[in-house]
Amino acid sequence: MRSGGRRLLVGLLLAFPVVSGCAGAAASSNVEIVARYSSFEPSSVTVQAGRPIHFLLRNDDPIDHEWIVGDEVVHAEHRAGTETAHGDRATEQSMPALDEVSTTVTFAEPGRYAFACHLPGHEAYGMVATIIVTKG
Secondary structure (H helix, E strand, O other): OOHHHHHHHHHHHHHHHHHHHHHHHHHHHEEEEEEEOOEEEOOEEEEEOOOEEEEEEEEOOOOOEEEEEEOHHHHHHHHHOOOOOOOOEOOEEEEOOOOEEEEEEEOOOOEEEEEEOOOOOHHHHOOEEEEEEEOO
16 A cells, blocks of 8 residues: 555545544434333433433333323322323323334423332332433
């Protein structure tokens, strides 16, 4: 390889981390949550307030789950509630077995929000995780 070709190759290799770093920053408005073995992965997600966040909710389990986001009042209502399906509200989604759904949520205020599955026994089994919303 000629000297000029080597310099070009080295230049491209040095530029690659910068390009891939930029791509990662752009992807921060997309979050994938996976239900697997009756738990959520990841167990904590950090997003910015005032920014639309597209959630892909993937259920790898052979049983249904749900994804309910909110404060303790919201979760108390769902623990006692009788809704059999969700989807009308962006923060309340049914997750059919071995399927995926998506929703977009914009959090207005910074804070910590739990998300949980309130189907019988699932929350007690550990299907609870956290969204940390930072200043935008």
